[in-house]
Amino acid sequence: MKFRVNRDVLADAVAWAARVLPNRPALPVLSGLLLEADGDDLVLSAFDYDVSARASVEADVSEPGRALIPGRILAEITRSLPAMPVEIATSGSEAVLTCGSAEFGLLTMPVEDFPTLPTAPPRVGAIGGGVFASAVSQVAPASSRDETLPMLTGVRIDIGGETVTMAATDRYRIAAREFAWRPERPGLTAAAMVPARVLVEVARSLRGGEVSVGLGDGVAGFESVGRTTTVRLLDEQFIDYRSRLADDWPIRADLRVTPFIEAIKRVALVAESNTAIRLSFSRGQVLIQAGGGDLGRGTEVLDAELSGGDIRIAFQSQFLLDGLAGVETELVRLNMHSPSRPALITEVPGDADPDFRYLVMSLRLG
Template sequence: MKITVDRDVLAEAVAWVARSLPNRPSVPILKGLLIRAQDDTVYMSSFDYETSAKITVNAQVDEEGEALVSGKLLSEIARSLPGRPVRISTAANHAELICGSARFTLQTLPVEDYPNLPQMPSATGTVDSEEFAQAVTQVVVAAGRDELLPVFTGVRMEINDDRLSLLATDRYRMALRELNWNPTSSQLDASALVPARVLAETARSMSSGEKVTLALASAVDAEGLIGFLGEGAAGSRELTTRLLDGEFPKVRHLMDIRPSLTVRVRTAEIIDSVKRVSLVAERNTPLRMLIEDDRVALDAATGDQAQASEAVEAVVDRIDPASQIEAVGCNPHYLSDALSALDTAFVQFAFTAPGKPCLVQGVDELDAAPRTDYKHVIMLMRLPS
């Protein structure tokens, strides 16, 4: 194999594929990154039996062939190269990489021992890449990180005709984002539980193109696989990942909150206030939100060592005059994540009672209806008596 490729294209392509490589591969061969040159195209791929990544880039191919090299090492080398064309050639059991006066020799791994990439499922539909990336970012903040509870580390993707819903929860918060998309067939009804980490990286890295194609294996295939196709800075990208097993909890009903009290504040102001007051919040203790007639006051403390408080102007609507809500407690990190996911000038908090779930929604104008495409629910913490 002999190829010549632009340095920036190589560095971006290798870095994207190498992100899917396992840190502790079950077998040494899985640390490899496969390079295959054919016609005027170079394909780079990785696979760890769970997630596969493949990128296609244009290059000058003087001699077709393929080689398997250490993906992490190649990524570090490509990133460090000067801004000149890169020549890669293979011979016997090694690959040689030349860029200007820089020269590297890498030992190759046996290609015949490398597993075949899974077949990409048939396309299910397409979605605007930027909107999809934003939706995923808004939802994955609520996904769990505990690998001992894998069902909570995923994002439930629900397809109902031309409506695509993303839902995540770690049991203490929930996020739901709904958006329109273009299915390949009408009256499509399907669902999948996608690993949140993989989904977040995929959506972010495929935002250069106009559309992202989703390819969900049908129930008949029983592959338990989902694929994504899109464009990145260095070329077209394909990724597949195995779906998570387990029954995702039924939490949608928790989004249907009928509040007894709502509070509206400027999003930027409350974000800054939460960040400042949270600096003195003790671990696992709530950030208190004191609700008054025309403002909310935040306070937190670390025992007797440090205290902080700050008030933010607000519009308070006591829908139920009998409501006795005067103060609520929030996990400051969860509250900050929910607020940072919004892209509206104002935010509305909808409360039913202290210690009950709180619904957070974006509001474009102070007197406008809250947006319904994105909902974030935080389980409130009990305040010490």
């Protein structure tokens, strides 16, 4: 194998594929990146039996071939190379990388020991990359990091014709985002549980265009601009999130989201970890309070438009901030029942059902 490729193109593709490499691979070969050069293309692949990543870039291939190279060291090297073309050629059990006056000899691993990558599942639809990335950023923070409960570490994707809903929960909050997309066939219905960390990585690496989504045989696939990720799906079991988000709310408070976020962050500076942010809503304003323990206390008052009765309610600060960060309008609405029941964060304006909904548990007021 021998090819020549642009340094920035190679470094970007290597970094993207190497992101799925396991920290503690079950087999040594799973720490490698598979390089396949043929025609005018170089394909870089990584696989850990659960997640696969493929990136295809243009290259000047003089000798077609395949090589399995330690992925993390290749990523470190390509990132530090000078801005000159890179040549990689295999010689025996070594891959020689040359860039300007720099040369590295990397020991290769047996290509035949690398597992066969899964094929991309059948395409079921496509969505604009911006909408996809926005939906993932709104929903994924509500997923759990507790690997002992795999169901809670995923994002539920419900497909119903031209509408898709993403939802996630960690038992203390529920985030859901609905958006339109272009299905492969009319009336398509499907559901899948995708690991949240994979969706976040896919969304983070998008460079524009649209995202093609595939589903089948317990695998989901996401393809955009020559880069494909496949992931093994989680068990489809999930809570009935729609019923929990549908309710009549007797108390509503509208306020500007950016000042609200900034005030919470300031006041929370004197709050101990996992303590409450207390919100006291009255006509025309909200009083934000935190602390009162060993560190001190903080208060701030903001304008708020309130309908319904006055209310005092408390939340875990980071949970509240995660919900507010998902709001893409200038105004945010807090829908409330009572101090002891969850509150629903939605965007304003809009008379129709909001696209983004975030239900967060309240904390007992001391």
